[in-house]
């Protein structure tokens with residue numbers, strides 16, 4: 001088929017031609033946005049799921065919906081080694097300026113800017129290099145304690161008051177939430193608690209790997225009360241079929257049922273893999289309908305491309321001991337695995353693997369679905385590890 005017309009879109013954050021299977025979570029978002037805009041309380045959303053399931057794509061879609069509903073939006077991507085404060089300050093400044101341009105009387109936006117300035121001042125002390133031009137006197141004592149769990153809720157409150165005065169609402173969207181520190185996550189939770197108490201029009205939409213199992217005590221119970229955690233996962237067979245058929249049909253190309261069944265078997269319904277298979281099948285096929293032989297013929301190139309793009313970038317960031325750890329995990333299966341079993345397999349004591357385990361969690365390679373268990377964050381990573389390292393001692 002003509003590669004120029006290829007509708008499939010493998011790639012981080014690339015919008016798929018058909019956003020299959022996500023109607024329920026989009027409906028949840030629509031209700032949340034509508035309720036908060038009309039001054040009613042609703043749980044904010046944290047979209048959580050494994051790598052490549054379509055969280056970023058969903059977050060961008062919800063952002064579009066928010067903008068259409070009249071929200072001002074702030075989108076940031078959390079980062080392994082960057083603090084939340086400096087990341088969010090610049091886009092918040094933009095939103096305050098946007099609010100300022102709304103022609104309704106009031107002084108809350110000006111106050112909000114002074115609070116932002118005080119927030120910045122405290123960070124400057126802490127971060128030294130951080131600079132963001134804001135030519136306004138800070139509101140001393142408003143958000144400059146240097147403790148993000150105190151300062152961020154105060155800043156959010158000033159933002160919420162400014163938005164309310166201008167009869168609008170603000171959506172804060174944070175991707176890769178698993179990279180936030182416990183304290184930053186705590187600050188967000190406290191901030192949203194404040195929004196709920198004061199009924200201010202601010203919603204938070206997060207996306208990332210599952211974070212709830214990692215939270216403890218009070219943080220966890222607050223989080224559960226303030227947020228819904230819709231699980232963004234693999235697609236059902238019907239939705240997977242739709243994700244492949246509809247974009248092809250829009251180009252006048254038919255796909256046989258056998259192809260659909262085989263693609264589902266190979267991808268297990270994971271969106272990134274569906275796009276990659278769809279993309280290669282399309283390029284290889286000569287005529288419509290596309291038949292099973294094409295899938296078989298595409299296998300080598302799909303696996304090669306996935307290894308090089310999706311898997312390899314993650315593998316290359318690992319140290320040799322991290323690789324051995326993951327290779328041992330791969331041997332033990334694709335689901336949740338007990339840390340003790342990995343230690344046994346490696347022939348070492350369980351506490352000696354603690355530091356490697358912690359580093360792999362920080363890098364977002366594994367997560368803990370339940371106490372004492374760990375699992376891969378990347379679907380089918382066990383199969384890749386076996387390809388990349390045929391034995392525990394092989395290095396690549």
Ligand SMILES: Nc1ncnc2c1ncn2[C@@H]1O[C@H](COP(=O)(O)OP(=O)(O)OP(=O)(O)O)[C@@H](O)[C@H]1O
Pocket residue numbers: 009010011012013014015016017018019020021022050051052053054055056057058243271272273274275
């Ligand atoms: N509902 C869907 N149906 C079909 N394809 C989808 C769907 N959602 C996402 N995709 C495709 O899956 C791929 C991955 O999407 P995205 O980058 O949003 O995933 P992610 O969950 O954010 O991954 P990561 O955790 O690595 O950031 C993209 O190629 C996208 O086009």
Ligand SMILES: [Mg+2]
Pocket residue numbers: 012013055056057175
């Ligand atoms: Mg993403």
